[in-house]
Amino acid sequence: DAGITQSPRHKVTETGTPVTLRCHQTENHRYMYWYRQDPGHGLRLIHYSYGVKDTDKGEVSDGYSVSRSKTEDFLLTLESATSSQTSVYFCAISKAGDSYNEQFFGPGTRLTVL
């Protein structure tokens, strides 16, 4: 158990509203990631972070922004939600060091944009 929690677990919102999803970890791991999961696409990387205030874009970053002001928290923001952003969002962490290759995932947030 990598001590990852996501909040909220479920959210329904309307098109055009801002939404922020939170990922919290308890073990001070360096790397954190946000993915979305959609049928037929598997998991696609949205943004990732390699330290406090150090973030970069992933494969599907358009319409999303992130922030990491503390090691334990990684926030994903949809500035103006669209129906195409209806998805299940997963946060993941990775431990630093050459012997660590896996990512460990949180339980997910199901977001519905009406």
Add this chain to the structure above:
Amino acid sequence: DQQVKQNSPSLSVQEGRISILNCDYTNSMFDYFLWYKKYPAEGPTFLISISSIKDKNEDGRFTVFLNKSAKHLSLHIVPSQPGDSAVYFCAARTSGSARQLTFGSGTQLTVLP
């Protein structure tokens, strides 16, 4: 262009028999490959992995095979159990910082009792 492909969306196997899940990739720069298992309403959980310098890794009932020349890997589960029914994702890691993973689209495995 999908760099990691799982061409079988679903697979059904009888309990006790072998399950073989397949994955193909196109990027020669991938240096590590992983399999994840996902139950409904849960996050993916790490199952087994293999370095690009190996051709086989085994962990209990799970074995991953890597054929670099064919850019193909497979996950063997033997014997299959009803609790193995889940979606299985193949993933590949890009070498370098941040260890980004590229995932396939997943295969739904159903093990029939």
